[in-house]
Amino acid sequence: MISLSLSxxxxxxxxxxxxxxxxxxxGLLVGAAGPSQAATSLPCDxxxxxxxxxxxxxxxxxxxxxxxxxALYQVKRASDSATTNINTLTxxxxxxxxxxxxxxxGTTCIITQLYDQSPQHNNLTVEGPGGNGGQxxxxxxxxxxxxxxxxxxxxxxxxxxxxxxDNSTSGIATGSKPEGMYxxxxxxxxxxxxxxxxxNAETSGNDTGNGHMDALNFGTECWFSCSGAGxxxxxxxxxxxxxxxxxxxSHPSNxxxxxxxxxxxxxNNGTTTYALKGGQRTIRVVDHLVxxxxxxxxxxxxxxxxxxxxxxxxx
Numbered sequence: 383m384i385s386l387s388l389s390x391x392x393x394x395x396x397x398x399x400x401x402x403x404x405x406x407x408x409g410l411l412v413g414a415a416g417p418s419q420a421a422t423s424l425p426c427d428x429x430x431x432x433x434x435x436x437x438x439x440x441x442x443x444x445x446x447x448x449x450x451x452x453a454l455y456q457v458k459r460a461s462d463s464a465t466t467n468i469n470t471l472t473x474x475x476x477x478x479x480x481x482x483x484x485x486x487x488g489t490t491c492i493i494t495q496l497y498d499q500s501p502q503h504n505n506l507t508v509e510g511p512g513g514n515g516g517q518x519x520x521x522x523x524x525x526x527x528x529x530x531x532x533x534x535x536x537x538x539x540x541x542x543x544x545x546x547x548d549n550s551t552s553g554i555a556t557g558s559k560p561e562g563m564y565x566x567x568x569x570x571x572x573x574x575x576x577x578x579x580x581x582n583a584e585t586s587g588n589d590t591g592n593g594h595m596d597a598l599n600f601g602t603e604c605w606f607s608c609s610g611a612g613x614x615x616x617x618x619x620x621x622x623x624x625x626x627x628x629x630x631x632s633h634p635s636n637x638x639x640x641x642x643x644x645x646x647x648x649x650n651n652g653t654t655t656y657a658l659k660g661g662q663r664t665i666r667v668v669d670h671l672v673x674x675x676x677x678x679x680x681x682x683x684x685x686x687x688x689x690x691x692x693x694x695x696x697x
Contacts, residue, residue: 424448424474425564426500434562437553439499440506441477443528443535446499448474453497457482457523461489467497476533482523492520493538496546502553509545511587518545539571540578549585555596555652562649567600569640572615574602579620581648595622598648602638606630614638617646617660628658 426436426446439446442455453467454477466485471478482491496506509518525539538544555561565580572578581597602614605625616638619626627636641662650656 422448422474424450436500437502437555438504438551440496441499442468442493442496442538443530444476445470445474450474450499452499454499455493455497456495457486457491458494458520459486459489459491465494471533476530477535479534479536482536486523491523493523494520496538500553502551504548504551504554506546506548509547509587519543520546547583547587549587551585555582558652560650560652561596562647563596563598564645564647565598565600567644567646568642569600569615569638569644570642572601574604576603577601577620577625581620584622592621592623595620596648596650598646599625600644600646612638615640615644617644617648617658619648619656619658626656626658 423431424444424446426439427448429436436446445451445454451470451473453469456465456467458465464485466481468482469478470476485491494508498504498506508520511517521538521540521544524536525541526537528535528537561582563581567578577597577599578601579595579597579599581595583595583597597620599618599620600615601618602616603625604614604616605618606627608614616627616636636658639660639662643662645659645661647659648656
C-alpha cells in the first residue's frame with residue numbers, strides 16, 4: 383500500500399510535500415526562472431537508467447519523467463463539487479498552477495487525488511477510516527504556494543486530518559524485497575504526533591505488527607532515546623511501532639533539520655540493514671544526515687504489504 387498522511391489515524395503521511403517517489407526519488411527545483419520544461423533527464427529517468435525504476439512517483443509541482451505530460455493531481459471546488467485535473471505545462475515540465483487558480487477562483491478547492499506518474503498507476507486518494515481514527519480530508523489546494531525553477535506551483539500543506547492512500551497497488555515492494563523512497567518536505571511546519579509519513583504501509587489501514595511498514599517520517603516525535611539529538615525535526619524511518627533515527631533506534635548525531643526545504647531518503651535491503659539520508663533543499667546536498675546500520679531483528683520489512691501512503695497529519 384502507498385500512503386501519505388498526517389491525521390487522526392495511525393497511518394502515515396507527507397507534510398509540506400512538493401514531490402515524492404517510492405522505490406526511487408523525487409525532487410524540488412528552486413532557482414532562477416527557466417523554460418517550462420524542467421530537464422531532459424528527471425529523477426525517474428535516472429532511476430530507470432540505473433535499473434531501479436520508479437514504482438510510485440507523486441508530485442504536485444513538476445513532472446518526474448522527461449516524457450511525462452499528464453495530470454499531476456486533481457482538485458475539487460466547494461461551489462459546485464466539480465473537479466478538474468492539473469497537468470504539466472509541457473512534457474517534463476512544471477505544474478500549470480494558473481489552471482488551478484482559474485478553476486478555483488471565487489471558491490475553495492481541495493486536492494482529491496495525487497496521480498502516480500509511473501507506469502504502475504499507484505494513484506493516491508483521500509484516506510478513509512483506519513485502525514486509529516476516522517475519515518481523512520483533502521489538503522486545501524492553494525495553501526502552500528511555492529516557486530519551482532522560477533515557476534509558480536502549489537505543494538501539499540498537510541494539516542491535522544489530511545491523508546492520502548492506496549491500498550491496492552501495483553509493483554510496490556512486498557515481503558523482504560529491497561526498496562527506497564524519497565520526499566521533499568519542510569522543517570517549518572512540524573509537530574510531535576505520529577506519524578507524518580510517505581512510504582510502504584499496511585493494506586488494511588491497521589497496525590499489523592513490527593516490520594509491516596517501511597516509510598519515511600519527518601517530525602519532532604522521539605520514539606526511542608533523544609539524548610544528545612537536539613530538538614528536531616528529524617528524518618526518521620517508520621518501521622511500524624517505532625520511529626528510527628538510525629541503527630537500532632537512537633542516534634545522537636541525528637540532530638534534526640529545521641530548514642525551509644528538506645530532502646529525505648530511506649533505503650534498505652529488505653531484511654537486515656537500512657540507510658537514512660537528509661539534507662537541505664536539493665538532492666545534491668544530502669550530507670546533513672547519513673545513518674546506516676543493522677535494524678532490530680524483525681524490524682525491517684519481512685512482512686511488507688505493499689500499501690502506499692502519503693501524509694496524513696496527526697492531531
